[in-house]
Amino acid sequence: MLRHLYRCALRLHPPEFRRHFGEEMLSIYDHSTERLLSLGLLLDAIVSLGRQRIWRSEFWLQTSRSSMPQPAANAIPSFSSLAPFRPHTSAMIHGMVISITLFCVTCFAIRDSWIHILRVQIPAVSYDSDLSIHPGASLSAARGKPTSAMPDGKTKSDSGSNLIPEPLPVDVLPADAQASTLAAANRKSNTPAEPLAAAVATLQLRLDSYVGTSVSHKPNTKIAVGIEGDHLTIRLVGWPKRALSPVSETTFLVAGTNDQWVEFVPDSNGKMRQLSLFQNGDSITAVHQ
Amino acid sequence: MPIDPHQYLPLSPATLHILLSLAGEDLHGYGIMQEIGRQSDGKYKVGPGTLYDNLEKLLDREWVEELGSRKSDDDPRRRYYRLTAAGRRVLAAETARLAGVVREARARLQLAKPRRA
Numbered sequence: 481m482l483r484h485l486y487r488c489a490l491r492l493h494p495p496e497f498r499r500h501f502g503e504e505m506l507s508i509y510d511h512s513t514e515r516l517l518s519l520g521l522l523l524d525a526i527v528s529l530g531r532q533r534i535w536r537s538e539f540w541l542q543t544s545r546s547s548m549p550q551p552a553a554n555a556i557p558s559f560s561s562l563a564p565f566r567p568h569t570s571a572m573i574h575g576m577v578i579s580i581t582l583f584c585v586t587c588f589a590i591r592d593s594w595i596h597i598l599r600v601q602i603p604a605v606s607y608d609s610d611l612s613i614h615p616g617a618s619l620s621a622a623r624g625k626p627t628s629a630m631p632d633g634k635t636k637s638d639s640g641s642n643l644i645p646e647p648l649p650v651d652v653l654p655a656d657a658q659a660s661t662l663a664a665a666n667r668k669s670n671t672p673a674e675p676l677a678a679a680v681a682t683l684q685l686r687l688d689s690y691v692g693t694s695v696s697h698k699p700n701t702k703i704a705v706g707i708e709g710d711h712l713t714i715r716l717v718g719w720p721k722r723a724l725s726p727v728s729e730t731t732f733l734v735a736g737t738n739d740q741w742v743e744f745v746p747d748s749n750g751k752m753r754q755l756s757l758f759q760n761g762d763s764i765t766a767v768h769q
Numbered sequence: 770m771p772i773d774p775h776q777y778l779p780l781s782p783a784t785l786h787i788l789l790s791l792a793g794e795d796l797h798g799y800g801i802m803q804e805i806g807r808q809s810d811g812k813y814k815v816g817p818g819t820l821y822d823n824l825e826k827l828l829d830r831e832w833v834e835e836l837g838s839r840k841s842d843d844d845p846r847r848r849y850y851r852l853t854a855a856g857r858r859v860l861a862a863e864t865a866r867l868a869g870v871v872r873e874a875r876a877r878l879q880l881a882k883p884r885r886a
Contacts, residue, residue, distance in 0.1 A: 501798075501821040507846040508799045508817045521816060528818025 482518045483509065489525040492574055494532050529578070533571060687712055690744060690752050694766030703757060703766045705742075714742060716757070716764075734759075772855060774862035777830075783815055783823045788832065788852060788860040795836060797847040798824070824850065832856030 486509050490502045505525070512518045687707050694703045704715045705724075712724040712732060724732035724742060734740040737759075745754040757764045780788070790796060790804035798820055806814055815823075827833040833856055836849040852860070 497821070497825060500825065501817075503846040504798050504848055505817040505821060507844050508802070511799060524816030524818040526818075528816075528822055531818070531822055 482515070482522055486518070486522050486525055489522065489529055492529050492533075492578065495570075497532055533574060533578075689746070689750055692752065692768045694755050694768045696764050696766035699764065701764065701766075703755065703764070705752075705755070714757075772858075774855075774859040777859055778863055778866055780859070780863045781823075782813065783819055784827065785860075785863055786813060786815070787820065787823055787827065788856055788863075791833060791850060791852040792857070792860060795849045795851045797843075797849050799847065801850070827856065830855070832859055 487506065490498060490505060493502065509518065509521050512521055687710070690705055690712055691707055692705060694705070695701075696703065701717050706713050706715070706721075708721075708723070712726075713721050714724055714734065715721045723735035725735055726732050727741070730744045730746065732742045732744075734742065740757070740759040743756045743758070744752040745756075747753040752768055754765065754767050757766070786805045786808065787801055789808060790801045793804075796804060798817065801824075802815060802817070802820060824833060828835060832853055833850050834853050836851055
């Protein structure tokens with residue numbers, strides 16, 4: 481693979497240089513047995529390629545006087561380039577190939593970088609179109625007041641359907657307090673409270689479908705899912721209560737971790753009938769009671 | 770008409786080491802790389818790209834000449850290079866310049882030594 485890339489790098493060198501030294505450079509490459517050394521030689525060939533293409537004067541054509549832009553008839557000078565050179569056509573083509581190659585390599589590196597290897601999951605953000613809040617705003621922003629300083633409160637249960645897949649803040653206002661604060665804020669700003677209150681109520685309805693205690697027989701443990709403010713929480717025996725951040729409608733990350741998440745399995749009515757907790761490569765499957 | 774070697778001084782480290790490695794014997798590219806590593810105790814290394822980029826320049830200036838393949842049991846892709854008389858003159862001029870620098874540096878360092886009471 482590296483040898484093939486090295487050959488490609490050699491092929492992109494100027495034809496004269498390649499004819500003269502290409503085979504010998506390849507013979508030197510064939511002497512390298514270590515992968516690291518081969519990689520170094522490949523980088524060396526790429527640097528050499530840049531040097532040959534950029535600094536070698538034979539790749540720049542001297543523009544003739546006749547082709548230079550002449551002043552216009554009304555004595556206003558026309559535009560001209562700074563240097564009396566223009567790149568050779570082959571240099572332009574090679575430059576284009578190198579640019580495209582570098583672009584592809586960069587895209588590939590971004591896609592398969594160490595971030596991917598470490599399984600850092602970036603939640604996909606999408607918005608439910610039936611909500612009347614602005615699509616770009618978070619729920620906290622929609623409420624119009626910062627919520628981090630508010631105390632925790634009781635939860636409210638109703639049936640619901642879908643969840644808004646948005647990373648939600650952990651320290652939030654209790655649901656009842658949220659509604660009254662929201663109404664007060666809206667009254668103050670002379671805006672209609674109904675759409676935003678409806679949004680909060682819809683969210684509450686949807687979260688309720690995940691709530692409940694699930695039992696696992698292997699290992700023998702219970703997993704409790706509840707609501708705190710506008711987000712779900714999970715509690716396992718031996719665990720502190722943790723907040724859940726939605727990644728999709730059925731997948732939630734355990735807050736503060738990168739490798740622990742919960743997957744819910746809904747029944748035909750939309751109620752969750754089973755959940756699986758994944759952590760450190762293991763999983764616990766529990767059935768809702 | 771022989772060239773004035775001083776107009777090319779100072780030489781770049783790569784050029785100097787390549788000329789220096791060819792001063793003793795004719796070598797192929799890989800041999801030059803190894804000889805440069807040996808001369809500098811492994812502190813200075815050139816890759817093939819740098820080597821042939823410089824060799825191309827030296828061939829253009831006729832400081833080095835190409836001999837082609839030599840030994841029958843050798844890799845046929847290898848070509849041998851030899852230092853020309855012009856190259857030797859440039860190397861001698863650069864060596865003299867560097868000797869002057871070293872002499873000057875030593876003299877100044879000697880002056881800068883703290884005197885004993």
